[in-house]
Amino acid sequence: MERTPKSEFFHILKTQQFDRALLDELCELTTAIRKFAKTKEGLLYLRGLLAHKRAMLYFTQPSTRTFLSFNNACQILGIQTSEIRDSSTSSEVKGESLLDSLRTFSSYVDVVVMRTNAEGLAESAADLFDHIKRRVPIVNAGSGKDQHPTQALLDIYTLERSFAHRGGIDGKTLAMMGDLKRGRTVRSLCYLMKNYRNVKLIFIAPDRFKMEEDIKAHLQHHAVQFVETQDLKKVLPEIDAIYITRIQDEHDKDGESKSLDLSAFKLGVEHLKYMKQDAVIMHPLPRRDEIHPDVDADPRAKFWRQERNGMWMRVAIFVKQFKVDHLIMHGHLLD
Ligand code: NCD
Numbered sequence: 001m002e003r004t005p006k007s008e009f010f011h012i013l014k015t016q017q018f019d020r021a022l023l024d025e026l027c028e029l030t031t032a033i034r035k036f037a038k039t040k041e042g043l044l045y046l047r048g049l050l051a052h053k054r055a056m057l058y059f060t061q062p063s064t065r066t067f068l069s070f071n072n073a074c075q076i077l078g079i080q081t082s083e084i085r086d087s088s089t090s091s092e093v094k095g096e097s098l099l100d101s102l103r104t105f106s107s108y109v110d111v112v113v114m115r116t117n118a119e120g121l122a123e124s125a126a127d128l129f130d131h132i133k134r135r136v137p138i139v140n141a142g143s144g145k146d147q148h149p150t151q152a153l154l155d156i157y158t159l160e161r162s163f164a165h166r167g168g169i170d171g172k173t174l175a176m177m178g179d180l181k182r183g184r185t186v187r188s189l190c191y192l193m194k195n196y197r198n199v200k201l202i203f204i205a206p207d208r209f210k211m212e213e214d215i216k217a218h219l220q221h222h223a224v225q226f227v228e229t230q231d232l233k234k235v236l237p238e239i240d241a242i243y244i245t246r247i248q249d250e251h252d253k254d255g256e257s258k259s260l261d262l263s264a265f266k267l268g269v270e271h272l273k274y275m276k277q278d279a280v281i282m283h284p285l286p287r288r289d290e291i292h293p294d295v296d297a298d299p300r301a302k303f304w305r306q307e308r309n310g311m312w313m314r315v316a317i318f319v320k321q322f323k324v325d326h327l328i329m330h331g332h333l334l335d
Contacts, residue, residue, distance in 0.1 A: 011126040012138070013126055015191040030315070049324050053322060056113065065310065120143065125138050139317065145251055151188060174201055174240065174242075175241070185284040186211070200225045204231075239276070280302050284306075
């Protein structure tokens with residue numbers, strides 16, 4: 001039984017769910033919410049919007065910003081939260097299956113946000129919830145090497161805002177650099193590119209961590225242009241945005257990333273002169289040495305803003321999920 005048709009904004013599992021209209025709507029909603037948040041009156045209004053709801057934050061994979069981002073998004077809307085951050089403190093150690101644990105959460109809360117190591121687990125949880133009486137939405141906050149849909153939404157918001165005066169994302173050239181094979185943020189973002197016209201992607205990665213074939217096949221199928229290179233300097237003058245990721249060595253099987261020379265996949269101040277004046281530098285964070293800290297002072301560095309945008313986009317997601325978006329879009333503060 002498929003109970004989540006494309007048009008229904010319920011579970012957030014993967015970015016293939018989103019079409020252009022929905023992406024544009026979420027971006028507008030995020031901007032409207034940020035306007036409310038500029039005043040005490042607006043913040044108090046937001047805090048009352050979902051004060052009758054409760055959320056479960058099930059984060060059994062390390063997380064700083066995504067956890068805090070969701071937690072603060074809940075607080076902004078008055079949503080009460082409970083959390084599990086370590087499965088060794090849950091009844092899973094008593095032999096309970098994860099799906100039974102998740103079903104337990106669904107008894108107490110109105111939405112479950114989950115980050116786990118396991119690919120496909122958010123989908124299994126959503127499938128389970130679709131078949132029980134108390135159906136609550138699942139939000140995938142990162143599933144193994146596979147997807148990180150809410151990160152991709154905040155990335156889209158950051159790109160749209162950065163290009164607001166240049167026609168938005170349509171027609172732009174976006175480079176992705178780093179561990180493209182195991183970086184779930186770039187994978188999720190790639191799936192969204194078919195929604196924009198004439199976007200060109202440039203993948204810059206060590207041979208071992210090149211973008212996977214499933215994503216390339218998807219891009220080809222949707223006629224999204226992409227090229228692969230290892231020559232960062234050569235492509236810098238043509239790009240409108242560069243999205244850099246760290247090597248995801250937590251997924252190493254035999255220390256394969258340790259022996260690699262990664263010096264060609266780093267951005268330092270010496271690169272900035274080759275980039276367009278209005279280019280954008282992004283990173284999902286946490287970073288290691290793939291972006292030198294001296295780059296932060298350059299106005300093109302948008303990763304800290306990107307991080308903050310994440311909280312507002314997650315507020316927008318809850319607002320839409322609980323169908324109170326009309327109270328934002330037609331709210332009194334915007335009159
Ligand atoms: C990313 C993740 O967890 O996939 N972090 C995040 O959520 N902003 C990227 C990463 O860990 O490298």
